Amino acid sequence: MNPEPPVTADASELATPESLRKRYESGATVAELVAASGLSYGTVLNRLHEAGTEMRTSWQTRRMRQDPQARPRLAAHLRTLYEQHGATLTELAAGAGETRRSARRLLIEAGGTVRTTQQTLRMRxxxxxxxxxxxxxxxxxxxxxxxxxxxxxxxxxxxxxxxxxxxxxAGTPIRPQHRHGPARREGKRP
Structure with missing residues (x-):
């Protein structure tokens, strides 16, 4: 493994796993993080994984950059589905084309609280x-x-x-059942 180059105080703050994750989730690519931090590509990836970052594909990055408000809107929509309609994380992930983990993260970003399985069952x-x-x-x-x-x-x-x-x-008073067979005559036995 190559030794990391010495970094200045400003660059060392950019190189922490949490700051890399924050910048990545706001739309920066791994290559941009490498250039800004002075770290190697592998080190940046390792630190992103260490911080629990949900990695995205290049098309997800392009989509995110085309509409910077897409992620917050998606997060708010997922929170609404989760809290008002009782959707599960698996259902949110399937509907948003994400993983369960990223759906959970989006829910938390929008200010939502993750329910337990028992809470979801009681709600449903x-x-x-x-x-x-x-x-x-x-x-x-x-x-x-x-x-x-x-x-x-x-x-x-x-x-x-x-x-x-x-x-x-519903507390409905039930009508008497009608007999639809032949009428009986009183006094006569069959």
Whole structure:
């Protein structure tokens, strides 16, 4: 390994892993960091990796330079999806064309806080319960307007038992079931 050239006080501040990472994430290329710091290409790469930098491709650098506000906008959008819609880091990464790690970093840059798996599961369960309650209320309105349980089941693609359960959860008074067979005459036995 080649010894590093002596650096001045200003250049030594530029050569720390964190300062290299900051400059890289703001759009500088590795070659530009090499020229500014006086370090070798390999040393700059090692320090970037040491600082936990998510490396990008040349096309990502070009895209970033074309629109310098793209990264902050993406970070804000990912935070909105994460906090308001309950998306996971994996879903954010897939949607943004990034890795989980870079999606996490973008979320933190935008001021977001990373949830635990249990928090995400509870959040999604609460959202499902709210949707189910909303469905139960809409079924109640349609049932009270005269729709039958079999009709509602067909429309919603649920079983009749599920529709009854949802109506019960919504506090719907159930109409008596009608017998659709032949009418019985009183006094006569079959």
């Amino acid at each position: 369960a609460a959202a499902r319960a709210a949707e189910r309650h909303k469905l139960a209320l809409s079924l109640r309105v349609r049932y009270e307007a005269g729709a039958t349980v079999p009709e509602l089941a067909t429309e919603c693609n649920y079983s009749a038992a599920t529709v009854y359960r949802l109506l019960h959860q």
